[in-house]
Amino acid sequence: MVTIKVNNLIDFVADVFSHAESSPEEARRIATYLTTANLTGHDSHGVIRVPVYVRWKKTGNVVPNQTAEIVVDTPSLAVVDGRFGYGQTVAPFAVKTGIEKCRKAGLAAVALRNAGHIGRIGDWAEMAAAEGLVSVHFVNAAGSLLVAPFGGVEKRLSTAPYCVGIPRAGQDPIVLDFATSIVAEGKVLVASRGGKKLPNGALIDADGTLSEEPSVLYGPYTPDGPRDHTRGTGAIRAFGEHKGSGLAFICELLGGALTGTGATSGGRRFANGMLSFYIDPKVVDTSNYFDGEITRYADFIRATKPVAGVDQVLIPGDPERKTRTERTANGVPLPDDTWAAIVNTAREVGVSEVSIQRATS
Structure with missing residues (x-):
């Protein structure tokens, strides 16, 4: 395990994407969002994605320095085409569009289609919450067949994330952000590169055998390959049996089919689709009841007597806040295999050895 200081990691990852044809502004934006995912403990959506992103750029699946296009524009609704730009460029544009419309109308919807990987969806809920807005996000990943629906063994769904963000007065927002599979694909990636092992039975093989071996999803692989x-014979399992599978199906229809990205299928270009709703609590809650009731209810939940082995019952966002505090102070821990893969990618795009050494100083 290596531990990299936060600013060093952002600088280094930005250097990688600058060498991969992104503008300095885009490179730093990608680096900052990826590192923020690590800071919150979502390593699956963090800098481990660097080799994947660069590979997608080389194959033309993602386009550097792309400008998103608004193709439908009404007072309360927009459709944004990301034109396969980096998600860290086109998703903030879509969210900003939703925020601006919601400020005027009190309610807004934005359909983002054809975006490169948009990373941790909680980033976009936090962006809206920073402007005092509630947001709800349905997401799919077209071309990313990873998850078996309940009762099946074949890949038919993406990990289809779902996210809700709720602003708090003078406090961090409440953010619920999860894949509708037992684990996100990035967590399988982390496990395959020497990171945290998968939960028992997170994967299912073609014969119905439950597994937690990444090779079930990826097939044979080398440590830094x-x-x-x-290439794998198996799939990730949907969480919560029929309930998670059903929610994933809805994310495919709303985040994929309705946005124009398309529900996921094999043999097509990767793209994220996201259908987002934005609500201004000040318009709905004219008596200023909402925030106080959140405080009362959050305290009520946290005061629940915990089961044996659990220190305290938590609400969404509590684990991320704790991890962010720890890693901001101490640095971001990365398994050796993960760091080696990132360094190899850096060398491939021409990052200097001095820059690589500086990252770990």
């Missing part, structure tokens, strides 16, 4: 989910 690429991971390709099309």
